[in-house]
Amino acid sequence: MCGIVGYIGMREAAPILLAGLQRLEYRGYDSAGIALQNGGLPFMKQKGSVGALQAAYEESPAKMAGATLGIGHTRWATHGDPSDRNAHPHMNTDEDIALIHNGIVENYSLLRKELISEGYVFRSDTDSEVLVHLVDRIWKTDPSLGLESVVRAALRHVEGAYGLCVISPRDPDKIIVARKGSPLVIGIGEGEYFIASDAAPIVEHTNKVVYLSDGEMAVVTREGYQVKTIENIETEKVVTELDFSLEKIEKGGFEHFMLKEIFEQPEVMRDVMRGRVRIEEGRIVLGGIEDYLDRLKQAKRIVICACGTSWHAGLIGEYLIEDFARIPVEVDYASEFRYRNPIIGPDDVVIVISQSGETADTLAALRAAKERGAMVMGICNVVGSTIPRETMCGIYTHAGPEVGVASTKAFTAQVIVLYMLALALSKGRTISHDEMRLNLKELSQVPGHAAKILELDAQIQTIAESFKDARNFLYLGRGYNFPVALEGALKLKEISYIHAEGYPAAEMKHGPIALIDEDMPVIFIATRDSSYNKILSNIEEVRSRKGRVIAIASEGDTEVARLAEHVIYIPQASAQIMPLLTVIPLQLLSYHIAALRGCNVDRPRNLAKSVTVE
Template sequence: MCGIFAYLNYNVDRKRSYILQVLFNGLRRLEYRGYDSAGIAIDSSSPALDLDPNTPQCSSISTTASPPLIFRQEGNIESLVNSVYKEVSEVELNLEESFSTHAAIAHTRWATHGEPSSRNSHPQSSGAEDEFLVVHNGVITNYEVLKEMLIRHGFTFESETDTEVIPKLAKLVFDKANEAEGDQVVTFSQVVLEVMRHLDGAYALIFKSRHYPNELVACKRGSPLLLGVKESKENMVAGSAFEDNNSLLKNDNPKEFFLSSDPIAVAEHTDRYLEIKEDEVVHLKDGAYPVLKFENDKGKNGGSLSRPASVQRALSVLEMEVEQINKGHYEHYMQKEIYEQPESLTTTMRGRLIRGGLSKSKTVLLGGLKDHLKTIRRSRRIVFIGCGTSYNAALAARPILEELTGIPVTMEIASDLLDRQGPIYREDTAVFVSQSGETADTLLALRYAADNGALCVGITNTVGSAIARNTHCGVHINAGVEIGVASTKAYTSQIVVMAMLALAIGGDTISNQARREAIIDGLFDLPNKAGEVLKLDEEMKDLAKLLMSEQSLLLFGRGYNYATALEGALKVKEVSLTHSEGILAGEMKHGPLALVDENLPIIVLATRDACFSKQQSVIQQLHARKGRLIVMCSKGDATLVSPGESCRVIEVPPVEDCLQPVINIIPLQLLAYHLTVLKGLNVDQPRNLAKSVTTL
């Protein structure tokens, strides 16, 4: 979805050229999330230099700040960069001008309200004089009502966005507050808190204003936001920012602040950060950064704005290396993340698989669930809820969960559950699967399940995400940063986590001990098998060359590998823009068989499991109708699955049947990757897609 970023230097001399580069690099870090336009806002001059509030350009402004410079551009980040430098050159703006304190904001937009265009890009403004500017990640659900109200107050709108109501509302609040408060100073954070009182929806916002030069205010409700703080230790006062971020006194230590919707944009600058929690507001002013808690019942009466107390919070250490967010020697992030799967699988299992001693059985330890396992075992059913790739991962793990636990497992696509208002009971365990932990439909389903009294379990790749915070318990998959929009390593790690979940819930009963130990042995060996299957890269590249001109591709799977067929088809369609469809092989004769001819390429997943003989039959039936077959099988089974020389066979390493989807998806990920590269398309930022979909 959209990405927001802001930079404020305090008592640190920075040239305008440096500030621009920080903003541009921040946006580059965020562009993997998906975007169609971008924009920035910086100061035209230092506020301290403009001492006359009656100058023509500031005649209606009650401060000394000059109008900000706003640059907005449809297209990619480099289009914005080029347009900024072109405009800077045309107006002869001094890039060498230095600022000891400066506040700047930036944004990458993924269009939801209004087509991609400059006028719909952010920052959005309060009006002609740009008194308030806002960048926004999320959606305002009551914007139409607010827009009508603001029009009645004389505001005119330039964009089609829901965001534009926010800065205009800020101006209205500011103007009314100054009339009501008289000589009392209305703070920037008070204005923002009152704006929040009128907003419905999910959002992370950063405000910049000419009325409050060199200040920024950010707030969060339902969308991710964090603050990075960079302060050299030699300049620190004992007990200052690293220990107490909420001092309301002026703190003159030189420092730099970085606000972002994603830690990726902060990691290269500092490892000290503050996660902004739900309904919190952070106010960057005079080197301090108090955190305030929004309380909806305050400020409703009396006509004056609320003055909430600060929240005591401490900075945390950001456990993310710059190397994790660089491509290294790989050409694309998707390629890098496919090849990182042996490592990500190892990390996912580290400390969670217990081999046991001579007298102890092999077992699984999931610390985030240990206090809730008895409740889960007593569940009426386990309901998996997710979207897209996360849904497919849960589907791949469903059979082993049912086998080991004996508890019925149902699957729900989050949006469909909400549309139907499907039944969720107090006796249910609802498991919410999301790579980002911020997926809007999954979050809404979580609230729905919680309201209905279910035990809510989260499986995410993002510590501190909304799903991680709002579930009763959960498991962090530890797959590492995933930047490519098409999920790869997070998918395989999700399957592994859910296999371990099945082992943890199933318990150590004698009847399934041999099966459990075989699965645990398979899990230990899984990273080696993933490394082995990556050797098929060139073979999948050759296959991609044969398929790159095709218009459609079918994938048939059954049992554990029905999910593999769905996920493989999803990867092909989302990055290579080739129509592909995953089909349950048991349904082949109930319609899909009509599509089969000598031209349509068909991939059949026929690795060793309980459905192997049935897949052999499917292959024979497709061959009898002159189907153009590509069969994936376990090593050594080529002669058992190939009906003739026209059939292309891909052999993969065999693993325990419930873990085979982890191995089988990797060649299909490689196929999707190579198809996309050969077509000359953008692998990491597929058309129309975003990494974390936080809109409805």
Template sequence: MCGIVAGVSYRNIVPILTEGLRRMEYRGYDSCGVAVVDDGQLKRSRTVKRVQDLIRQTEEDEVKGSTGIAHTRWATHGAPEIRNTHPLFSNNQIAVVHNGIIENYAAIKEELIGKGYEFVSQTDTEVIAHLVHYYYKGDLLGAVENVLRRIRGAFALAISCKDEPGRIVAARVAAPLVIALGENENFVASDPMALAGVTDRYIYLEDGDVADVRQQSAEIYNLQGDQFVRVERPVSVVQGFSQNIALGPYTHYMQKEIFEQPQAISDTLEGVVGISSSIFGHETPAMFKRLKRVLILACGTSYYAGMVAKYWLESLAKVPCDVEIASEYRYRESVPDKDTLVLTISQSGETADTLAALEHAKSLGMDMTMTICNVATSAMVKRTRAHYITRAGVEIGVASTKAFTTQLAALFLMTSAIAKEKGLLSEEEEKARLKDMRHLPEAMRAILEKENEIKEWASVFAQKNNALFLGRGMHYPIALEGALKLKEISYLHAEGYPAGELKHGPLALVDAEMPVVTVAPNDELLEKLKGNMEEVRARKGELFVFSDQGCNIQPSEGMHVIQLPENYAVLSPILHVIPLQLLAYHTAIAKGTDVDKPRNLAKSVTTE
């Protein structure tokens, strides 16, 4: 979602700030801006266009300075208009950029209006700017500390003051923020990748931390009782952020990331020489023995990965599994069970709803916690007792692809480890599963060779307004994921259904203008699925079928078929999602939408 980059330097900092924003474009945004302290004044440039437009604007406005803050905004409070675009000012003295939501802003706004402050934006952020100004008595850190005692919510802040050049104060509560340590300069960012190539030394701030950042120092304080106390946080050396950022021969990052999946799966499974619960952490053997249920908490694409895992866990490990949308679980009364493994799934590890759901489960006494995540330094990893880090690498396209398939690979590995811990996986079965998993990259490459065939289908979908996706069993979540991908980036309305549910309502929508995508692997449900397909044909629906080896589904009038090269058995969901990703991608290309940055969406959803 929103991105922050700020800093204090010995040089003009604006090119570093705008490049940092460019690196965070993948998070999703609808406006952006930068402000600097220059010759005792605050200067800024803002736009509701792209970062490249902001760069041109800073040059035209001659915005330069060695102390500055910058932001990409994904609108929550207030439309994407210039007046709502960060940085926001108070009396041309205080400048603020803000990720997250201030829950009690309305009451504070009313109070500040009573004190004579004039609000020009519709945002909750402007409350912070005016409140800092109200408390400012010559010490920016002291003013911000007073503000932090007043505001509630999940947020990350970076604040500057025209009267204190060479100083940035930053703070975080339940939203990611790091300090980046340079040579004779220091920075703040919501994503370390924003400063790739500038430095490789980072301090990951913890909840409640406030940082006083200057050119030669970065001091961190945390509220303990009623006082902010100086604390030390470890410095992490993180390298390699920039290695996968170049597009290379690809047109879009989403296309690049679809084609990176074989390598991502290979990297995720690297070092796995045997199926063992200990690869998830030293506490997992005892937890896997103890668990009687698994509760999966996730959002969006990660939620669909959890739905696939439910089929695997119950069929292969014989463990009951519940999969909950994190934003729903945290707000309903549920029945806790201390013998339940609470498993979160997140690409970023900073998803606000999933983090809150995790903390809710822990508050109910469920102490066996684990996460599958793509970021080793994330809050999700720090707050769970066990974890498996997928190695998908940087995923810039907003619509998740390689993060999803690597999550599935990790979930299958976890399922097998639980089964082994419970005596349900023989040595021969373990060898067979490892062999099948190691074959995944090769199988993926063979499917990617079908791109041109899928591209032909996409030209048909681009002319439609709606689509249905059907699957049965563990491929029902894959149908959901395929529909999600199509609507995310092409804006074509699509819904996924279990094929057996057609006659319970969705069949009413089927006609000659409704393309129906069917995930049709050669499994025990194939014959039933064929019956569902005939229901579609009888209503003049047009079928687009992804089958695999041995299905014996032949193309005919109203029946388009692409056969994948093999039958992938229990690992089929990991493979069958790839053609659905390609179908969504090429449909979006045909419609001319912004593939990597779809409207209204964000990559890392750090607000509720």
């Protein structure tokens, strides 16, 4: 959601900024812009793609020439429509201050009225523009102040979230950055520094970074950087080495990042388990929670908080932990948790799940749980992000960078982590050593099963061709496969813009059955488990109403083939393992339907990869 890049060094800044903005396109955006410092403060911004901005730059590079300092931004509209005028950077009236901003200024309406009453003219509909005028007003009050002091003073008037960069030739050769609720990272090069919303634009230049924490500001020059709190207290930062390479954020010959990431899942599954699954020893090694494992086992209740795809993983986690460890689990939407005055105390454990580690609602849930004295644990993919820093303990998923907005490999990585956590909690309590070894052995076979399912890609593409023009889909599953039905429906609507709903199969009779006719595709997850016969009955009910049935079934099943129009066969596994397998055909089906419809698969409309606002 929105993207920030900044550069200061000895190289031409514009090409670095434009390339960095392209690396951030996956976050979702609708306009882009850059501002440079070369004695003046030339800038350009416009609605549309970074490619269009690049073309505009190439038409008139002279005005940007010689600049070795600059900032860039991709905007995801919140206040004001996607347009040239609402794009960032925002400039003051004299056009000698440029500011880019991620987040939301909650008191912008009040600030805007104050500034208009003092003669300031607004050229956009955004909340962000108040920030640049606020900086300008304070600076004009006391021109002797430096840019750092002026920005610090301005932020004391701001309520809400921000990740921002400010530059000005009035105090040249520096970039002021500040963070509250919206991530920022500083990349450390040789005589040059990079600023970004995440590490994707930085990794091709350096693998050494510093992550800003909430309430921190930094002054970045060619000589180095200094980090202080908003209250002007200097802080020491730890330099982190990035754990991925440029190749990880390239398409690698695939047409879309999403397809590449679907096909990466067998490798990712192995990475998640590497060093953690000890089959012969009959144990799970999770270093990030080892010191807290006893407390986790003693929890009277576990509450899982997440959003979107991570929430679906959390639902599977509920089944797994209750099945294996027999600890009561509740799963909450993080966006609702903080507002419903939850009953949480010191005997509870709250697990927050987020791919990015920066999801605003999930962070708010984390902080609300800590305030109530609960132990808070994180499951996250991005090393150094806010959730790992603010939780007491946690587990990294090691899925690698996920560029496609619709999450795929991050979901399966989260489910494997939850499976391992459930087994770790059950050891010595509810399952024997031999049972542990059997479960670990089955888990270790999942990457091979996933690879086999991916060989069905051509078959699934053929099925997609039959249903690409459907207007609605219904996804049905029972038990562990109910959350997979939800996830499958979410994937389809996210990237193809087809309305889709996931339901527990038994709930079909309580409403959704009214929708079924010859135009309604119904996807059943009908693998052989304890509810298999009931699923067959549900399929019969749909067939009798002329619904078109697509089934995900276990290899060797002939009953489903008799009933369904299309069957996708997957390897047989236990109910606990099945979500890791049944979700892959649904990911591929969504991908191919969206691609056949000509949709922007990696960057679906209105969506953002990292949702850093409420």
